[in-house]
Amino acid sequence: MSGFGQLRLEGVGRRFGTADALAGLDLTIERGEFIALLGPSGCGKSTALNCLAGLLPLTAGSIWQDEQRIDTLPPEKRGFGMVFQNYALFPHLTVRDNIAFGLRMRRLPKDEVRRRTTAAIEMVRLEEHASKLPGQLSGGQQQRVAIARATVLEPSLVLMDEPLSNLDAKLRLEMRTEIRRLHQSLGLTTVYVTHDQEEALSMADRLVVMREGRVQQIGTPEEVHTTPTTWHVADFMGYRNLLPLAAQSVAGEVVTVPLGGTTIDGVAQGTVAAGEDVVVAVRPEDVKLGNEGLKGLVEVVEYQGRELAVEVVLEDGTRLHARTERKVQAGESVSVAIDPTRLLVYASDRPAAELVTAGLAV
Amino acid sequence: MSTRALKATPTAWLIWAVVVFFFVNLAGVVGSVLVSSFGRRWFDTWVPDGFTTQWYGDAWHEFGLLQVISVTLIASGLVVVLSVLVGAPAAYVLARQDFPGKRLVYLTFLLPILMPPITYGIPLATVLYKFGFAGHLSGVVLANLVPSVPFVILTMTPFIEQVDPKIESAARMLGANTRAVFLRILAPLLVPGLLASAILVLVRTVGMFELTFLTAGPDSQTLVVALYYSMSAAGIRAQQSVDAMAVMYTAMMLVLLVVALRFVNPTQLVARVKEEPE
Amino acid sequence: MSQTASWQHRLAERGVDRRLWLLLPATVFVLLLFIYPFLYGLSLSFQPLKGGGALANYQKFFNDAYQRDTIATTLKIALPAALLNVLAAVPIAFRMRGRFRGKRLLTTVLVVPITLGTVLTAQGLLNYLGPTGWFNRILMAVHLIDDPIRLTNNYWGVFFSLIITGFPFAFLLVLSYLSGIDPTLERAAATLGASRAQRFRRITLPLLAPGLATTFLLTFVLAFSVFPSAVLVGNPAGSTRVISLAAYQAAYEQYDYAYASAIAMIMGVVELVVVAIVLLWRSRLYTGSTGGKG
Numbered sequence: 001m002s003g004f005g006q007l008r009l010e011g012v013g014r015r016f017g018t019a020d021a022l023a024g025l026d027l028t029i030e031r032g033e034f035i036a037l038l039g040p041s042g043c044g045k046s047t048a049l050n051c052l053a054g055l056l057p058l059t060a061g062s063i064w065q066d067e068q069r070i071d072t073l074p075p076e077k078r079g080f081g082m083v084f085q086n087y088a089l090f091p092h093l094t095v096r097d098n099i100a101f102g103l104r105m106r107r108l109p110k111d112e113v114r115r116r117t118t119a120a121i122e123m124v125r126l127e128e129h130a131s132k133l134p135g136q137l138s139g140g141q142q143q144r145v146a147i148a149r150a151t152v153l154e155p156s157l158v159l160m161d162e163p164l165s166n167l168d169a170k171l172r173l174e175m176r177t178e179i180r181r182l183h184q185s186l187g188l189t190t191v192y193v194t195h196d197q198e199e200a201l202s203m204a205d206r207l208v209v210m211r212e213g214r215v216q217q218i219g220t221p222e223e224v225h226t227t228p229t230t231w232h233v234a235d236f237m238g239y240r241n242l243l244p245l246a247a248q249s250v251a252g253e254v255v256t257v258p259l260g261g262t263t264i265d266g267v268a269q270g271t272v273a274a275g276e277d278v279v280v281a282v283r284p285e286d287v288k289l290g291n292e293g294l295k296g297l298v299e300v301v302e303y304q305g306r307e308l309a310v311e312v313v314l315e316d317g318t319r320l321h322a323r324t325e326r327k328v329q330a331g332e333s334v335s336v337a338i339d340p341t342r343l344l345v346y347a348s349d350r351p352a353a354e355l356v357t358a359g360l361a362v
Numbered sequence: 363m364s365t366r367a368l369k370a371t372p373t374a375w376l377i378w379a380v381v382v383f384f385f386v387n388l389a390g391v392v393g394s395v396l397v398s399s400f401g402r403r404w405f406d407t408w409v410p411d412g413f414t415t416q417w418y419g420d421a422w423h424e425f426g427l428l429q430v431i432s433v434t435l436i437a438s439g440l441v442v443v444l445s446v447l448v449g450a451p452a453a454y455v456l457a458r459q460d461f462p463g464k465r466l467v468y469l470t471f472l473l474p475i476l477m478p479p480i481t482y483g484i485p486l487a488t489v490l491y492k493f494g495f496a497g498h499l500s501g502v503v504l505a506n507l508v509p510s511v512p513f514v515i516l517t518m519t520p521f522i523e524q525v526d527p528k529i530e531s532a533a534r535m536l537g538a539n540t541r542a543v544f545l546r547i548l549a550p551l552l553v554p555g556l557l558a559s560a561i562l563v564l565v566r567t568v569g570m571f572e573l574t575f576l577t578a579g580p581d582s583q584t585l586v587v588a589l590y591y592s593m594s595a596a597g598i599r600a601q602q603s604v605d606a607m608a609v610m611y612t613a614m615m616l617v618l619l620v621v622a623l624r625f626v627n628p629t630q631l632v633a634r635v636k637e638e639p640e
Numbered sequence: 641m642s643q644t645a646s647w648q649h650r651l652a653e654r655g656v657d658r659r660l661w662l663l664l665p666a667t668v669f670v671l672l673l674f675i676y677p678f679l680y681g682l683s684l685s686f687q688p689l690k691g692g693g694a695l696a697n698y699q700k701f702f703n704d705a706y707q708r709d710t711i712a713t714t715l716k717i718a719l720p721a722a723l724l725n726v727l728a729a730v731p732i733a734f735r736m737r738g739r740f741r742g743k744r745l746l747t748t749v750l751v752v753p754i755t756l757g758t759v760l761t762a763q764g765l766l767n768y769l770g771p772t773g774w775f776n777r778i779l780m781a782v783h784l785i786d787d788p789i790r791l792t793n794n795y796w797g798v799f800f801s802l803i804i805t806g807f808p809f810a811f812l813l814v815l816s817y818l819s820g821i822d823p824t825l826e827r828a829a830a831t832l833g834a835s836r837a838q839r840f841r842r843i844t845l846p847l848l849a850p851g852l853a854t855t856f857l858l859t860f861v862l863a864f865s866v867f868p869s870a871v872l873v874g875n876p877a878g879s880t881r882v883i884s885l886a887a888y889q890a891a892y893e894q895y896d897y898a899y900a901s902a903i904a905m906i907m908g909v910v911e912l913v914v915v916a917i918v919l920l921w922r923s924r925l926y927t928g929s930t931g932g933k934g
Contacts, residue, residue: 055531057657059649075534082535088528092550101546102536149536159535377735380728388753388804390774391764398767406772452666455659467663474674476857476915478865480884481908482674485681488897508673511666540659571759571868572884576891590759590868608763615756623748 004065004156006030007189012071013060014047021047022213025061029157029191034183036204037193040236044213045193049159052191054078065156076105081150082159086166087142089134095145096121096130102153120152123182140171147179151186158183160192164199176203197237201225209233227269231346234281240321241282244348250274255345260294260314266343277348284309286342287322293337296320298328312336392612399605417606425588425607431614434584437499437574438567441506442560448507449514450556454548456515457522471512479572482508487576497579505573513566514559521555522548554625561622568618585611685902697902707903710883711910717795717870717882718863719914721802725810726856730848733814734840747815750808761801762872766792769800797873798880802863810859817851818844846926853922857915864911883907 012025022044029035037045050056052063054075063071070078081102089098100117108116121130124144134142143163150158160179164172180203183190194200200207201221209217209224217229228234235242245257255268257280272278289310299319300311310322312334322336399417401410421427456468474482486505490496495504525548533547549556574584583591589611592604651657688696701707736743753761769775771788779785791797821844829839867884874880887907891900 053531053535055534057649057651074539075531076537076539079537080535082532084528084532086526086528088526088532090529090533090547101533101538105537105542149532153536373731374735377732381732384807385749387768387775388749390768391761391804392752392756394767394774395760395764408774408777448665448669451662455663459657459659461660467667470670470675471666474670476861477908478861478884478911480865480867480887481904481911482678482681484887484891484897484900484904485684486673486677487891488684488901489677489680504673507669511669515666569756572865575868576888586759589763590872593759593763593872605763605767608760612756612760615760616752619751623751 004031006066007157008064009048009052009061010064011061012048012051012058012063014044014051014056015059020213022051023060025215027208027215027218029189031189032187034180034190034192034203034205035208036200036206037191037208037210038195038197038200038236039210039216040195042212043210045195045208045210046161047213048210049161049191049193052157053080053082053159079153079155080157080159081153081155083143083146083150083161083163085162087134087146087163089142089145089149091134094131094133095126095137098134098145099149099152102149106153116152120148124148139167140175143167143175144178147182151182151188154186156189158188158190160190162194163192165194165196172199179203209236211236228281228344229269231279231281231344231348234344234346238283239281239344240284241280241287243280243318245278245280247272247274247276247278247345254340257345259316260296260318261316262294264294264338264343265340266345267341268345270347272345272347277350279346279348281344281346282320282338282342284321284323286339287312287320288337288339289322289324289326289328289334290337291335293335295333295335298330298332298334301328301330395605395608395612398602399609401602404602417600417602418610420600421603421606421610424603425592427585427588427607427610429581430583430585430588433499433502433582434568434586434614437502437506437582437584438564440499440503441510441567442563444503445507445510445514445563446556446560449511449559450518450552452511453515453518454522457519458527471515473512474508475512475516479509479570480576483573483576486573490577496577497582499582501577501579502574502582502584505577506567506570508573509570510563510567513563517559517562518552518555521552521558525551557625561618561625565615565618565622568615585614681901682905684898685905687898689896689898697899698906700899701903701906706881707886710881710886711906713880714864714866714882714884714907715910715914717798717802717866717880718860721799721806721863722810722856722860725803725806725859726814726852728807729810729814729855730852733811733818734844737815737818747812750811753804753808756805758801758805758866758869759872761804762797762869765797765801765804765869765873769797792873794875795879798866798869801869801873802866806859806862809862810855813855813858814848814851817848817855820851821847850922850925853918853925857918860914860918861911864914883910 007029009025009027009029012022013020014022025044025048027035037048039045047056051058051071054071054073054077058071061071062069090101093101096117099120100113103113103116121127124147126141126144126148129137129141134145137145143166146163163179164175167175176199179190179192182188192200192204201224204221207217207219207221207224208215209228211232216233217224224233225237228237228239231239231242243259245259247255248258248263249256250268250272253268255266255272255278256263257266257278258264259280266280289312294314296312296314298310299313302309304323307323307325308328310324310328312320312322314320314336320336328334397409398404400413400415402412402414404410452471456464456471483505486508487496487501490501490504495501529551530543530547533543538546568584569586570584571586571590575587575590578584578587585607589604589607592607685697686694688694688700690696692699736746767773769791771790775791776785776788780788791800825843825847826839829843834842865884866882867888870876870880870882870885874882876885883903884907887900887903890896890903
């Protein structure tokens with residue numbers, strides 16, 4: 001059962017009535033990889049995970065484990081492990097019985113069940129809680145039971161559906177490390193669904209960014225972070241400044257756009273032609289407050305620990321989000337500068353007017 | 363509490379008066395049967411001339427109550443077991459899944475509860491006679507299953523909806539097949555719901571008159587039907603032994619009721635039709 | 641392989657999978673024991689015992705005033721009884737929806753008449769409301785009346801039996817619907833200046849109305865199928881000769897199952913007409929969330 005070379009999803013789709021929750025998903029998962037499915041709610045990432053698990057029948061495409069077709073198998077025959085968002089622990093079974101459940105389903109000898117269950121309980125450090133019911137545990141402890149329950153079977157693939165979203169911020173950071181540690185020490189292959197881009201970037205080997213049921217970009221964390229392929233991905237990856245503009249001139253990769261009463265250069269992502277509507281994407285971290293550049297007024301200041309998140313209104317009325325360590329105050333005149341290599345220019349898929357009414361920038 | 367009650371508005375007083383009036387009369391109805399069953403002779407006086415327990419012995423022998431009560435318990439027990447076995451899996455599908463024609467199926471299951479028992483009872487009894495079931499215990503059980511199975515479906519559905527479907531998914535991901543999911547996960551989690559619907563079906567079947575009346579033969583009468591026959595044949599038996607039988611029936615129902623109320627809320631006894639799912 | 645896969649894809653899209661097999665026992669059961677007998681009765685009703693056209697049984701029923709009038713008699717008992725039960729339940733349930741001492745006891749006591757059923761209630765009513773029963777004795781003792789009033793073996797006997805079994809039923813249903821309405825809605829209306837009466841009329845009543853329609857329906861179904869009490873405390877030859885009695889007599893006294901089935905069908909149609917009217921009215925009401933739990 002366990003151990004495969006690769007897992008291939010070919011044109012996987014799931015339709016509910018007339019709505020495509022997932023369409024045309026092609027993905028090859030190599031053994032030992034940690035893959036994050038990332039996207040806003042309703043993007044199809046959980047649908048994809050459930051299709052992979054076998055909990056949701058496909059309405060298009062096929063799934064192959066090496067040369068064996070597995071999308072026709074029921075979930076219990078696929079041998080995958082799964083961790084659910086709300087943990088889905090069996091409320092009437094103790095921690096020990098929850099973890100032993102899968103081993104018992106496989107009809108393993110009693111002493112092997114006991115040995116492996118004990119080892120799994122130790123691995124997630126729940127020795128003192130082994131005979132408690134799930135209702136008596138904290139959220140983080142429940143999460144650890146869920147992980148132990150899924151991994152004790154040494155499954156060929158572990159699926160995780162937003163496992164950290166019900167935990168508080170501090171615990172979430174700890175569990176991130178813990179999951180990554182288990183992934184490596186147990187030599188697992190993991191598919192991890194999340195809407196938190198930071199979580200995905202920090203944990204995964206590869207990211208699959210999705211939107212409206214379709215894959216937008218597949219790449220390493222660095223690729224997705226620095227060069228999103230569409231402005232939608234950029235939007236999702238924390239490029240808070242998205243400006244609908246018109247390209248003034250194009251020279252090779254360098255695109256010049258009008259901004260703040262003057263012009264500014266950026267890097268074309270894909271093909272961009274002069275005079276076309278474009279969407280310009282910049283991260284707040286790449287908008288530097290200084291003494292030179294575009295003139296503007298500070299309007300809103302939010303204290304965020306080491307830094308301040310600042311909203312600056314340029315002379316032409318454009319609003320830019322910036323981050324700075326300088327102590328500025330609302331109403332102050334400032335200048336902002338943007339590194340041309342960090343200003344990404346995308347061909348717009350919709351007219352500028354429509355983007356503005358959709359609430360994008362300005 | 364008492365000061366508030368004293369300050370209550372006239373409408374509040376009126377409402378409480380109506381409630382008290384209702385209960386006084388209810389007590390009168392039940393009480394007069396009870397007093398009469400212990401009365402030696404009761405005619406045109408406030409209370410009987412004297413008291414005795416002889417009517418209970420008379421009723422027990424005259425009406426063959428041992429046989430009647432055992433028929434009642436066996437028939438009701440069978441109805442409970444069968445209706446839960448048939449109804450619970452259907453309730454599970456209806457609670458969990460959307461499929462084409464679901465509304466039609468739901469409506470079909472709802473109809474036997476919405477129709478007066480006599481309307482379908484007469485054709486049903488005719489069919490049961492045709493195939494030789496009626497007149498026996500089997501006919502009584504089959505007829506009583508008709509409203510009981512839908513009733514189990516309706517009472518079980520909210521209990522099943524309370525169990526997170528992710529818990530079943532988790533069991534499947536751990537290698538449990540359908541049988542194991544039902545036996546090891548759902549059954550233990552649904553014990554309260556199963557108990558509630560079993561008890562409610564029991565109470566309803568013991569009290570069900572029309573369907574049993576239409577399908578029972580002389581040796582497959584339940585207590586309530588035997589009571590009806592003894593009442594409508596008034597004059598042959600002493601009134602008091604009929605009363606004694608009625609009290610025994612009441613006692614049996616009250617025992618069931620006390621048991622039932624340990625497991626279910628009073629409103630559940632009546633709120634049998636859940637609003638149709640959206 | 642790919643043929644079966646695409647077939648499976650199409651079924652999956654519509655929500656059809658192996659779990660639907662669990663529906664099979666109940667479906668077979670309803671088809672065999674409810675739908676089939678019903679259709680059998682329907683076809684039987686078109687095959688009159690004594691010949692004549694297919695509709696002879698129905699003509700016989702509607703041409704015979706003694707039979708035809710059972711419809712009006714049934715409705716005359718069932719509709720007022722159901723209406724009174726629901727209308728009386730609303731103010732009482734409204735007053736008792738909060739928590740108070742003894743509420744559990746009160747609701748428990750109310751369940752008693754429901755479980756007693758009509759047969760026992762009939763026996764009790766005969767004793768209690770009869771000419772020498774406690775009720776008449778009390779009225780005579782306080783000189784409200786000089787002679788016993790006749791309350792059993794007529795319309796009123798049946799009516800009271802329907803109140804005794806039907807009112808607790810209606811009350812408990814209305815109470816559960818009322819406690820499903822979020823009380824903060826009324827408080828919100830109060831902060832907006834609505835008086836007590838306005839709050840009830842404009843907030844609580846519209847949210848409660850669909851529940852009242854359902855309650856009326858269920859109480860009506862109970863009252864419509866009145867049978868034992870019509871015989872035992874009513875006047876089964878006259879003012880309480882209800883339609884279920886006519887059907888019973890045709891089947892078990894005249895052994896004319898075809899005619900009995902015809903009467904049962906007529907009974908079903910009349911009841912469904914009332915149900916349909918109420919449901920139609922109900923469908924025009926707001927039937928979404930009422931903000932409360934459950």
